Amino acid sequence: LxxxxxxxxxxxxxxxxxxxxxxxxxxxxxxxxxxxxxxxxxxxxxxxxxxxxxxxxxxxxxxxxLKIKHFLGASENAVRIQIAVALIAFLLLRMAQADQSMVQSPLAFARLVRANLMHRRRTDALLKPPPDEIASHQQLMLKWP
Incomplete structure (x- = not known):
């Protein structure tokens, strides 16, 4: 006892x-x-x-x-889906990191990807500054006084 x-x-x-x-x-x-x-x-x-x-x-x-701090659902299916999505994201990130040679640290590479997630850039060009975009002549430009 x-x-x-x-x-x-x-x-x-x-x-x-x-x-x-x-x-x-x-x-x-x-x-x-x-x-x-x-x-x-x-x-x-x-x-x-x-x-x-x-x-x-x-x-x-x-x-x-996988940076899962808490599960969004309580059912077994919800937990399985959340883990599967996190695993897929993790594997895609590792594959993209293996594709480039500029950034060795997985954490640093993940941060670069997160910062450039909404930009269409190659993974080997994430450390380079983005190219200057030439404004199209057909695009409306606003000039503030």
Whole structure:
């Protein structure tokens, strides 16, 4: 059983019995896992924890790399669509970065693309200043007094 009190005056909300499973991971580090499943084999609990940890690492990668801070929808379909769109954008950005050799940092390249997103420019010319556009003689020009 876990202690009845967690900190000074804070009561422990979980009063059921638990069991400790000790696991040695590939690096040699020993993990202590507490579980309220008293009947499942230790191997099964360790495998469940390993799968859960892989999911945690995936969502950490999604938040850091794909810049998804929160999900726009709550349904499974909404989350899948948002992750798929972010992955597509991430892969397109990486492919565009591989196409050029001027900017080595993925972050710097992403910032350049973001700054030039609405301009029609080649990816190898993002660092060069935009060409001076010659105004068409057919375009109306406003002159302020």
């Amino acid at each position: 876990l202690p009845a009190r967690q900190a000074k005056n804070r009561k422990n909300p979980f009063s059921d019995p638990v069991r400790e499973v000790t696991v040695r991971i590939d690096t040699g580090k020993v993990l202590r896992i507490l579980s309220n499943d008293l009947e499942a084999p230790a191997k099964e609990i360790a495998d469940l924890y390993k799968r859960r940890w892989a999911i945690e690492l995936f969502f950490r990668w999604v938040k850091q790399t």
